[in-house]
Amino acid sequence: MSQTEIDTDVLAIRPAFATNAAIVTAVEIGGAVLLGAFLLTEKTAITVLLLALMGAIFALMQVRPQLEERIVSAFHDQRRLATALGALLVLAYPFFMQGSSYVLHLLIVAQLYAVLALALNFQLGSANIPNFATGASYGIGAYTSALLAIHFGISFWWTLPASAVVATIFGFLLGFPSMRTKDSYLALVTIAFAIVIHQLLNNFSWTGGANGLVGIPAPTLFGHSFARPIEIFGFRLPSQANFYYLSAVLVGVSIIAAKRLHDSRVGLAWNALRADPLAARCQGIDIVRYKMLAFGVDAFLAAFAGTIYAFYVSYISPDNFTFLVSVTIMTMVIVGGMDNTLGVIIGAFLLTILPEKLRIFSDYRLLFVGIVVILFLILRPQGLFPQRARNYGAHQ
Incomplete structure (x- = not known):
C-alpha cells in the first residue's frame, strides 16, 4: 500500500x-x-x-x-x-443536585436496586431461573452486617464480606432444593424461601422482631464519618453524598462483574441453560453446578447492597425486605431488558424514582406506575434495552 x-x-x-x-x-x-x-x-x-x-x-x-x-x-x-x-x-x-438530600437519597436507593437487579439478572436474564428470593438475600445481608456492628462492634468494612459469605451460604441452601424443580415450581420454592426468611426475621427476638434493629453506626473511612457532610473545593455536600459515592462504587464493581461473567465460560453456560437445558446437558455442561453458581452470585451481590442499605438508614426492620421487594426487582429486570446490563440499570432507576415522582396521585400512584410500565412494554415488548446477540468474533 x-x-x-x-x-x-x-x-x-x-x-x-x-x-x-x-x-x-x-x-x-x-x-x-x-x-x-x-x-x-x-x-x-x-x-x-x-x-x-x-x-x-x-x-x-x-x-x-x-x-x-x-x-x-x-x-x-x-x-x-x-x-x-x-x-x-x-x-x-x-x-x-442543588444540595438536595432527598434527591441524593433517591439516587442511593436507585443504585442499590440497580445492584439487586444486576444480581437477579444473572439468574433470570442469563440462565432463565426465576428467583423471587433476591429480596430475602438483601435482608440477610442487611441483618448480618447490622447484628455484627451492633453486638460485636465490627467495622462496616469487615461486615461487607461477612454478610456476603452468610448470604451466599443461604443462596446455596436455596439452590439445593431448587435443583429438582423447574419453571413455575422453581419459582414457588423461591417464593416460599422469601416468605420463610421474612417470618424468621419478624419473630426471632435476637433480630429485634417486628421492631427491627436500631442504632446501626455510620461507617468511617480514614477518620471521616459517613454521617458528616463532604466539604471539597468550597462545596458542601449533604452526608448522603458519602453513601452515594459508596453505592456508585458498588454499581461499578457489579457492572465489571457482569461484563466478566457474561464473556466467560460461565456466561456461555448460563445462556445455554436459558436456551435449552437438555441440549446443554448433552453438550457436557454441568447444569447443577452452574445453577448453584447463579444462586450464589445473586445472593453475594444482594448482600453487599443490603449491608450498605443497613448502614445508610441506620435502622432496618422486616418490612424493608418483604416479598414485594423481590417482585419489584424482577419487574426492573423485565422492564429494563433481560441479560442487558444497561437495560437492567435503567429499569432499576426508572422504577425506583417513578413512584416517588407520582406521589401527588396519593393512593393511585401505584396504578399510574403500572400504567407507565405497561406503556413502556408496549413500546418495547422485549424491554427498554433488549437482550443482544452474542458476538463470537475476535476480542477487541
Whole structure:
C-alpha cells in the first residue's frame, strides 16, 4: 500500500472517530440532564412531559432500529471515552443536585436496586431461573452486617464480606432444593424461601422482631464519618453524598462483574441453560453446578447492597425486605431488558424514582406506575434495552 493510500485511509477514519465520540458524549450528557431534570422537578406536568419524551425516544428506537445500532456501535468504538465520561458524570452529579438530600437519597436507593437487579439478572436474564428470593438475600445481608456492628462492634468494612459469605451460604441452601424443580415450581420454592426468611426475621427476638434493629453506626473511612457532610473545593455536600459515592462504587464493581461473567465460560453456560437445558446437558455442561453458581452470585451481590442499605438508614426492620421487594426487582429486570446490563440499570432507576415522582396521585400512584410500565412494554415488548446477540468474533 502506498503512502498516499495510507493517508487517505487515515483521513477517512478521523471523521468517523469524531462522529462516534460526539454520539457518545451527546447520549451520556443528554441522559444525565434528563435524569437530573426528572429528579429535581416538583411539577407533575413536567414529570409527565419528561416521561412522554422518554417514551418517544424508545418508540423511535423501536421504529428505527438502525438508530439504536448506530449508538451501540459508537459506544463500542469509544469504550474508553464512554467509561471515562461516565465516571466523571457520576463524580460530578451530586454537585448539580442543588444540595438536595432527598434527591441524593433517591439516587442511593436507585443504585442499590440497580445492584439487586444486576444480581437477579444473572439468574433470570442469563440462565432463565426465576428467583423471587433476591429480596430475602438483601435482608440477610442487611441483618448480618447490622447484628455484627451492633453486638460485636465490627467495622462496616469487615461486615461487607461477612454478610456476603452468610448470604451466599443461604443462596446455596436455596439452590439445593431448587435443583429438582423447574419453571413455575422453581419459582414457588423461591417464593416460599422469601416468605420463610421474612417470618424468621419478624419473630426471632435476637433480630429485634417486628421492631427491627436500631442504632446501626455510620461507617468511617480514614477518620471521616459517613454521617458528616463532604466539604471539597468550597462545596458542601449533604452526608448522603458519602453513601452515594459508596453505592456508585458498588454499581461499578457489579457492572465489571457482569461484563466478566457474561464473556466467560460461565456466561456461555448460563445462556445455554436459558436456551435449552437438555441440549446443554448433552453438550457436557454441568447444569447443577452452574445453577448453584447463579444462586450464589445473586445472593453475594444482594448482600453487599443490603449491608450498605443497613448502614445508610441506620435502622432496618422486616418490612424493608418483604416479598414485594423481590417482585419489584424482577419487574426492573423485565422492564429494563433481560441479560442487558444497561437495560437492567435503567429499569432499576426508572422504577425506583417513578413512584416517588407520582406521589401527588396519593393512593393511585401505584396504578399510574403500572400504567407507565405497561406503556413502556408496549413500546418495547422485549424491554427498554433488549437482550443482544452474542458476538463470537475476535476480542477487541
